[in-house]
Amino acid sequence: MTMASVAFEHAGAPRYTWHEVLAVALAQGLPVAAWRLPLQTEVQLCVSFQPLATQEVPSLENSAFGFLFCPFQVNVTHPNLFVKADLSFSSLTGSLRSAPDAPQEAVEAFYQLLHNRQQDRMAPWHTAAPLSTKSDRTEETFKAAVSLAIDLITAEAMEKVVLSRSNKVALPETFTLAKAYEKMLVSYPNAFVSLVSLPQTGTWMGASPEILVSVDQQQVFKTVALAGTQPLCEDGSTANAIWRQKEIEEQGMVERYILSCFKKLRLREYTEVGPRTVIAGNLMHLRTDYKVDLKEVDFPTLGSDMLQLLHPTSAVCGLPKEPALEFIQSNEGYDRSYFSGFLGPVNSPAGTYLFVNLRCMQLLPDAAVLYAGAGITGDSSPEKEWLETGHKMQTILKILSDF
DSSP states (O other): OOHHHHOEEOTTOOOOOHHHHHHHHHHTTOOEEEEEOTTOOOOEEEEOSSOOOOOOOOOTTTOOSEEEEEOSSOOSSSOOEEEEOSEEEETTTTEEEEOTTSOHHHHHHHHHHHHHSOTTOOOOOOOOOOOOSOOSOOHHHHHHHHHHHHHHHHTTSOSEEEEEEEEEEEOOTTOOHHHHHHHHHHHOTTSEEEEEEETTTEEEEEEEOOEEEEEETTOEEEEEEEEEEEEOOTTSSSTTOOOOHHHHHHHHHHHHHHHHHHHHTTOOOOEEEEEEEEEETTEEEEEEEEEEETTTSOOTTHHHHHHHHHSSOTTTSEESHHHHHHHHHHHSOSOOTTTTSEEEEESBTTEEEEEEOOSEEEEOSSEEEEEEEEEEOTTOOHHHHHHHHHHHHHHHHHHHHTO
16 A cells, blocks of 8 residues: 555645645745646645655655656766655645655644745745756757767667757746746646756756656556657648658667567567657657556566666667767766656556656756757758757747747
């Protein structure tokens, strides 16, 4: 039995909104995470009264209910973090629930502030010191790195590498955290829409199209291969999508990577659907879905085992993983931090859902750092990869431009 199944509400508690719960968490300087699963309407939050311990990723199957926030590469500056759900909220019921082991004094103080607070003010979000790196690549330097990658791929030093860049933009004067998250929820119904504000890492928002690992209430494991990118067709449908050989091969690499992980675990019983064209905001991708019914396949630790094997996937790192990662660290020119890491609820009432942290931004006091990457293969064009990263940044720029 998970913590979520034994958490309880205060008797006669009033209905709240996620805006109110978020505001009180920030006012108290507490770690808070909010999320909405794809194609759902329920917004969930969890708040922790405990320090965010630097730790290994917990066993998904035995973990308490909480929210994982993990970087692309773990280091002293960017540890794996787990926001234990001492308090949890659902917009469907408007109820705030406390875990049995949550410190009661802290719970009561939170409820008191929630009851008394003025609704028109929001405390500042958590911010972390920006990294002092060459994070804003120019078009020239990014294309040069892509050209070098193509040369190494042609020389068979690797098959694929994912190169990314970041871009810092000023926040609009009218920007508010709650309104930005609301806009993201409305704009991207097909995405995993998240807002994570933690003392150690600052505040991140995103609308990710890519699930890494999930195990739902019916004990069905899922992962996806997602690769290939092009702008959405003018008619807004996928019927007329035409894919180049480069994108088809890139998608095939991600598929083979997932199947190689299954092979390492000696897993043969799975279903595979795809590839098919899917819409993610202003873009289209190729996607293949993989499912395993854990009620029929005796593999209770499949979620944890696949998470360990998959991350970082070939969709955010490359193939083979080792030379691709070495190339990224030597040539990308900045620290990705939590971009292209993974995040999501663990052992929530709905299950465990971990997504790759894509289409995201990190919020500074008066600016936002946007991130985007592109898969480089032997058929890549430096010009097109630069444009692709720009298209991906539009997912977040659209939210900022609406203010």
